[in-house]
Amino acid sequence: MSTIMIVEDDPKICELLQSHIEKYGYQTLVVSDFERVIDYFHENRPDLVLLDVNLPSFDGYYWCRQIRAVSTCPILFISARESKMDQVMALENGADDYITKPFYYEVVIAKIRSHLRRAYGSYAMQAEEKTVEWSGLILYPERLELSWKGQTAHLAKKEAMLLEKLMERSGRVVSRTRLLEKLWDDQQFVDDNTLNVYVTRVRKKLKELGIEGALETVRGTGYRLKATWGEQG
Known part of the structure; x- marks a missing residue:
C-alpha cells in the first residue's frame, strides 16, 4: 500500500485530503510540525508527497529541494498561488506537478495514481536498476x-x-x-x-x-x- 505524505497547514483542507486519499486505499502521513518536514520524510519514506507552497517557517520550495536532494519520489504541489512563475518555480525546485486551489479531489486522486504508476508501477521504466x-x-x-x-x-x-x-x-x-x-x-x-x-x-x-x-x-x-x-x- 502506497503512503502519501501531506504537508498542508490548513487543517480543513488537510483533513479533507486525508479522508479522500484514504478512501481510495492509500495510507496517509500528515505533517504537524512544519519545521521537521524532512525528518518526517526520512522517518517514514513515503511514496509520494503533497506539498503546499505557503507554510510556516520555510516555504514549500525549500522543503521540495530538501526532499529532492535525498529522493526521486513524486512531489505534487497544491497551492492557492496560480501564477505561471509559481508553477515554474515549483518545477525548477524539483516538483513533478502543480495543482491549484480550489481543486477537485478526484483530480488530486487521478494525479496521485498517475505519478505512482510512472514512478513505481506499470508506466515505470523496466530497465535493470543500476548498482x-x-x-x-x-x-x-x-x-x-x-x-x-x-x-x-x-x-x-x-x-x-x-x-x-x-x-x-x-x-x-x-x-x-x-x-x-x-x-x-x-x-x-x-x-x-x-x-x-x-x-x-x-x-x-x-x-x-x-x-x-x-x-x-x-x-x-x-x-x-x-x-x-x-x-x-
Missing part, C-alpha cells in the same frame, strides 16, 4: 542508498555521485578536478571547500555502516578508497 559494487559495498545511485553487510545508509544526491566516482575507480586516486567535474557542471562558481564538505559527509555515512578510514585524502591530488578496507569487521 556499483566493490568489496561487498553496494551503491544504489537511483535509490540514493549505500549498503554493506546488511546495513543501509541513505545518501544525498551529491554524496551518491561522489561515492559512485570513487567506487568506479576504487584503489586509485581520483583528482579533485575530476570529482568537481562529476558533481558540478560549472566549477567556476563552486567554492573549493564545498568538495571537502561532501567528502566529510561521505565519511560519516561510511562510518554509519561501520567503515572507518576507507576514504583517504591524498594531499595535493585528490581522494582514494583504500583497497583493503573491505577486510574490516
Whole structure:
C-alpha cells in the first residue's frame, strides 16, 4: 500500500485530503510540525508527497529541494498561488506537478495514481536498476542508498555521485578536478571547500555502516578508497 505524505497547514483542507486519499486505499502521513518536514520524510519514506507552497517557517520550495536532494519520489504541489512563475518555480525546485486551489479531489486522486504508476508501477521504466559494487559495498545511485553487510545508509544526491566516482575507480586516486567535474557542471562558481564538505559527509555515512578510514585524502591530488578496507569487521 502506497503512503502519501501531506504537508498542508490548513487543517480543513488537510483533513479533507486525508479522508479522500484514504478512501481510495492509500495510507496517509500528515505533517504537524512544519519545521521537521524532512525528518518526517526520512522517518517514514513515503511514496509520494503533497506539498503546499505557503507554510510556516520555510516555504514549500525549500522543503521540495530538501526532499529532492535525498529522493526521486513524486512531489505534487497544491497551492492557492496560480501564477505561471509559481508553477515554474515549483518545477525548477524539483516538483513533478502543480495543482491549484480550489481543486477537485478526484483530480488530486487521478494525479496521485498517475505519478505512482510512472514512478513505481506499470508506466515505470523496466530497465535493470543500476548498482556499483566493490568489496561487498553496494551503491544504489537511483535509490540514493549505500549498503554493506546488511546495513543501509541513505545518501544525498551529491554524496551518491561522489561515492559512485570513487567506487568506479576504487584503489586509485581520483583528482579533485575530476570529482568537481562529476558533481558540478560549472566549477567556476563552486567554492573549493564545498568538495571537502561532501567528502566529510561521505565519511560519516561510511562510518554509519561501520567503515572507518576507507576514504583517504591524498594531499595535493585528490581522494582514494583504500583497497583493503573491505577486510574490516
